[in-house]
Amino acid sequence: MPINTKSESEQHDKILIVGGYGQVGFSIAKQLAPQFPHRVVIAGRNGEKARLAATDVGHGAQARAMDIFSSNAANALDGVTLVVVCLDQADTGFVRQCLALGIHYVDISADYSFLSKSLSGNSGSGQSSDA
Numbered sequence: 065m066p067i068n069t070k071s072e073s074e075q076h077d078k079i080l081i082v083g084g085y086g087q088v089g090f091s092i093a094k095q096l097a098p099q100f101p102h103r104v105v106i107a108g109r110n111g112e113k114a115r116l117a118a119t120d121v122g123h124g125a126q127a128r129a130m131d132i133f134s135s136n137a138a139n140a141l142d143g144v145t146l147v148v149v150c151l152d153q154a155d156t157g158f159v160r161q162c163l164a165l166g167i168h169y170v171d172i173s174a175d176y177s178f179l180s181k182s183l184s185g186n187s188g189s190g191q192s193s194d195a
Contacts, residue, residue, distance in 0.1 A: 078143045080105045082132055083150035085117035088172055092148060097123035107140065132158040141165060148172065156182040 079096060083089040084106030097104045102124035106114045111129030118125040130140035132153065138161045141147070146168045149158075153174075159182040162169045171179065 076143045077103055077145045078105050078126075079103050079146045079148065080107050080128070080141070080144045081148045081150065082107050082130070084108060085110070085113040086150055089148070089150035090117055090121070092150065092172070093117065093121045093125060097121045097125045102126075105144070137161060138165065141167060146170070149174070153178070 079100060081089050081093050081096075081104065084093050085108050089106070089108075093104050093106050104118075104121065104123070104125040105128050106118045106121065106125060107128040107130045108114050109129065109131045111127060114127035114129060118127040128140055130137060132149070132151075133155065137158050141162065144167055147162050147170070149169070149171045151173060156178070159169055159171070163182075174182075
């Protein structure tokens with residue numbers, strides 16, 4: 065039987081920082097990584113930028129290429145317990161995916177109207193739920 069050298073929390077309690085190689089996301093990653101070694105995952109559409117940022121952050125930070133606007137964004141949430149989003153978004157689909165999976169969600173750049181749409185049932189598709 066193979067020996068598993070990673071702790072349970074290192075495998076399943078990942079902190080995914082979407083937009084983690086941008087200015088705000090990178091700053092957050094640098095603050096979190098020393099406190100949560102091997103748990104910070106820097107994510108964005110450009111896998112190479114994410115990898116370079118993860119290397120720069122250190123402390124076992126990892127990289128993950130993902131696009132939160134794609135229909136299969138939930139596939140990148142394996143092992144994640146907290147998502148920190150550091151980019152603007154208009155569609156609430158990714159928020160809903162996170163919440164449906166029981167993943168804690170923090171949005172650094174969202175305004176009140178976006179967050180209220182995320183919780184009210186309006187998908188942000190441009191159609192009002194007031195009709």
